[in-house]
Amino acid sequence: DQQVKQNSPSLSVQEGRISILNCDYTNSMFDYFLWYKKYPAEGPTFLISISSIKDKNEDGRFTVFLNKSAKHLSLHIVPSQPGDSAVYFCAARANNNAGNMLTFGGGTRLMVKP
Amino acid sequence: DAGITQSPRHKVTETGTPVTLRCHQTENHRYMYWYRQDPGHGLRLIHYSYGVKDTDKGEVSDGYSVSRSKTEDFLLTLESATSSQTSVYFCAISERDFLINTEAFFGQGTRLTVV
Numbered sequence: 001d002q003q004v005k006q007n008s009p010s011l012s013v014q015e016g017r018i019s020i021l022n023c024d025y026t027n028s029m030f031d032y033f034l035w036y037k038k039y040p041a042e043g044p045t046f047l048i049s050i051s052s053i054k055d056k057n058e059d060g061r062f063t064v065f066l067n068k069s070a071k072h073l074s075l076h077i078v079p080s081q082p083g084d085s086a087v088y089f090c091a092a093r094a095n096n097n098a099g100n101m102l103t104f105g106g107g108t109r110l111m112v113k114p
Numbered sequence: 115d116a117g118i119t120q121s122p123r124h125k126v127t128e129t130g131t132p133v134t135l136r137c138h139q140t141e142n143h144r145y146m147y148w149y150r151q152d153p154g155h156g157l158r159l160i161h162y163s164y165g166v167k168d169t170d171k172g173e174v175s176d177g178y179s180v181s182r183s184k185t186e187d188f189l190l191t192l193e194s195a196t197s198s199q200t201s202v203y204f205c206a207i208s209e210r211d212f213l214i215n216t217e218a219f220f221g222q223g224t225r226l227t228v229v
Contacts, residue, residue, distance in 0.1 A: 006156075036220075041223075043118075043220035043221050043222045044157070089157060091218075098170075099145065099147075099164050099170060100145045100164070100208050101172070101208075102159075104158070105156050106156040
C-alpha cells in the first residue's frame with residue numbers, strides 16, 4: 001500500500017511553459033514534504049520542501065503547493081527549461097518517525113522539449 | 115555536495131553469493147539509510163540506522179542485513195543474492211535535532227546485477 005503516490009509516470013512540456021507535477025499521500029502523520037530531482041546515473045538531489053504549516057513555498061522557478069485537506073501537493077516549474085528534464089520524486093516524512101526517514105513516490109519523468 | 119561515498123559503484127555477482135555494499139559519510143550525520151530504486155516503485159527503504167549499532171528494518175528488508183559500527187560507515191549485506199535483488203542501491207544521510215531538520219542527502223548509487 002503506497003503511502004505516497006505520483007500517478008503520472010511521465011510528463012512532456014514545451015520549453016518556456018509551465019510544468020506541473022502532482023503527488024498524493026495517505027498518511028495523516030506526514031508533516032514535511034520534499035521534492036527530489038534525479039538525473040540518470042546520479043543520486044537524487046534535493047530540490048524544494050514544504051512544512052505542513054504552510055501551503056506554499058517558492059524558490060526561484062520552483063514552487064511547491066500543499067493542500068492538506070486533499071492530501072495533495074504539486075510542484076510547479078516556470079518557465080521550464082531543457083535542463084529540467086529528469087525524474088522527479090515526491091517524498092514525505094512523518095512527525096512520529098523515530099528514524100527520520102522519507103517515504104517516496106514512484107517518480108515522474110519530466111521531458112522538456114526545446 | 116554532501117560527503118557520501120558508495121562502493122562499489124557497479125557490481126555483477128552470481129546468484130547465491132554474498133555481497134556487501136558500503137556507504138561512507140564525512141558529515142557526521144546521525145541517520146543513515148539504504149534505499150533501492152526500481153522502475154515503477156521509486157525509492158524504497160531497505161534498512162536505516164539512527165546511531166552506531168542502532169538499526170531497524172524498512173519497507174523491503176527481507177534478504178538484507180546491515181551493520182553500523184562507526185558513525186561514518188553503514189554496510190548493506192545481501193547474504194545470498196537473488197535475481198530479484200538486481201537494482202540500483204542508494205545510501206542516504208540526514209540529521210535532526212531540536213533546531214535542525216535537514217533533507218536527506220544521497221550518494222551516487224551502486225548498480226548491482228545478480229546473474
